[in-house]
Amino acid sequence: MKTKSTGDLALIKKMNTAIVLEAVIQHAPLSRAQISEKTGLNKATVSNLVQDLIDNHLVQEIGPGESSGGRKPTLLLFHEKTGYAVGIDLGVNYIKGILADLSGNVIAERSLKLKPSQTENALEHLATTIETLMGSAPASEYGIVGIGVGVPGIVDEEGTILFAPNMKWRQIELRRLLEERFGLPVTIDNEANAGAQGEQKYGAGKNIPNQIYVSVGIGIGTGIILNGELFKGSSGFSGELGHLSIQYDGKPCSCGNNGCWELYASENALLEQASSLGFDGLEELLQAAESGDEQVRTLFQGIGSYLGAGIANIVNVFNPSAVIIGNRMSRAAEWIAPSLHESVDRRTLPYHREKLDLLFAELKDEAAVRGAAYYAISRFIAKIKSV
Structure with a gap:
């Protein structure tokens, strides 16, 4: 019974931490008291969980807010510069890439036009673009948290491009290739899906x-x-x-x-x-x-x-x-x-x-590259919430 109780408490803490982090991401700047109001968690629990998030470099204090009668509350922000994600829009005749912080803000970008003769070497151009963007990332606690790629074709759950008719590609195991090369979590999806996510999130x-x-x-x-x-x-x-x-x-x-x-x-x-x-x-x-x-x-x-x-x-x-x-x-x-x-x-x-x-x-022609970066960011945040 004791083991089960301990396990239950650990699960509850994990769930509550995810709730507090989501509140900060969605509503910051806000105080600990405001988190308590929005989530229904008691103030002592919120205070402890916020401290854990601060210790893990995911939340930061930014100074006092407006007082409602007593001491001025300390406001909190999501620490968006604690890690970075690479987003790629791989087109038939171009490669567009960005480095984004964990709020999706663009920190660096790179684009390359592809001629028809370069399509065969597109994967190498893609890898070079990713390397360049990774190299432009400022120092941070979590570094590069992941890579997202939008591609013009049909992609399965394993991140394999089954068919990209305009590039004449079949059965390209893109996620496996990139994960082996960079040692990072990689998400591959259809470019239009990535664009839809980009516009829904940021546009x-x-x-x-x-x-x-x-x-x-x-x-x-x-x-x-x-x-x-x-x-x-x-x-x-x-x-x-x-x-x-x-x-x-x-x-x-x-x-x-x-x-x-x-x-x-x-x-x-x-x-x-x-x-x-x-x-x-x-x-x-x-x-x-x-x-x-x-x-x-x-x-x-x-x-x-x-x-x-x-x-x-x-x-x-x-x-x-x-x-x-x-x-x-x-x-x-x-x-x-x-x-x-x-x-x-x-x-x-x-x-x-x-x-x-x-x-x-x-976002005009940047919707897909922003959405691709969002895939990597959301995967990282989901992992953090589940730890």
């Missing part, structure tokens, strides 16, 4: 329980958040809505299907159309549109119309509160928004459209 998706994030890059992927949680389906592979068939017997897709949505509404679709005008990159097209090039603006309008067609299907199925357009194409919001809205308005069932917000990613 336009805050406080929106039902939202669909549409990542528009070389291809199209979607991250589905329902009731505040990322929906991944029974096998973990949901969100491949870029491969919705929107044109029967349409263009052949690298996935093996025909007429997929991403063939008509992605950055790749835009670049194919723009090549006849002498443009070969999104940057050039954005500059041309900014300068008033009507032909380029017309191309963006066409992309907006096709985006709207696919989004209308998504809205009719999921009835979300918001659809958030992210990744690189979000930078063209000014020129795709009018035709996008017109297409969605025309094709969506009126009851579904009534309370729908069409948004562009607040």
Whole structure:
């Protein structure tokens, strides 16, 4: 009985520590008394647990707050600089990486454009990017706590990329490779899922329980958040809505299907159309549109119309509160928004459209890399809470 009682007490302390730490993360700056009020734990318990968190460099005192009549209370903050995480957005034609503190603030960043000839060496470029970011981390108690990577493909629970059609990859054991190389916890997920997490945590998706994030890059992927949680389906592979068939017997897709949505509404679709005008990159097209090039603006309008067609299907199925357009194409919001809205308005069932917000990613093309870092941060904090 004594052993069981001791075990019960240890479990209760662990649970209460997690509750106190979460209160500090969510509501800081706040005092010990305010933690007690918010959590329902008595003040003596809170005081002891806070001291443990301070001793473990997870919470810090920042000085006195406002007095409500007696002695000024000491305010507490989550010690966000006690560790750092690496987040990576591995795209078909780019690698974007950040070093973030434990609150998700960007400390350092690095980006690299990938030419088609470099795709075979993308894994080595990825490892070099991670090494560079790790090397830029300030000294801290916990150091680098983990690595998160968003990839443009289907990922299983073991962190293996099963299929990335636009990179022509199959069965790449990315988590295993990175964990063996760096000796750190690694989380691998689909890039659109990472983008959805990034926008929900740090961007336009805050406080929106039902939202669909549409990542528009070389291809199209979607991250589905329902009731505040990322929906991944029974096998973990949901969100491949870029491969919705929107044109029967349409263009052949690298996935093996025909007429997929991403063939008509992605950055790749835009670049194919723009090549006849002498443009070969999104940057050039954005500059041309900014300068008033009507032909380029017309191309963006066409992309907006096709985006709207696919989004209308998504809205009719999921009835979300918001659809958030992210990744690189979000930078063209000014020129795709009018035709996008017109297409969605025309094709969506009126009851579904009534309370729908069409948004562009607040983090623009950094949603996925921020979400990837969040994967590593949340995994570390979950581990800390369970210790």
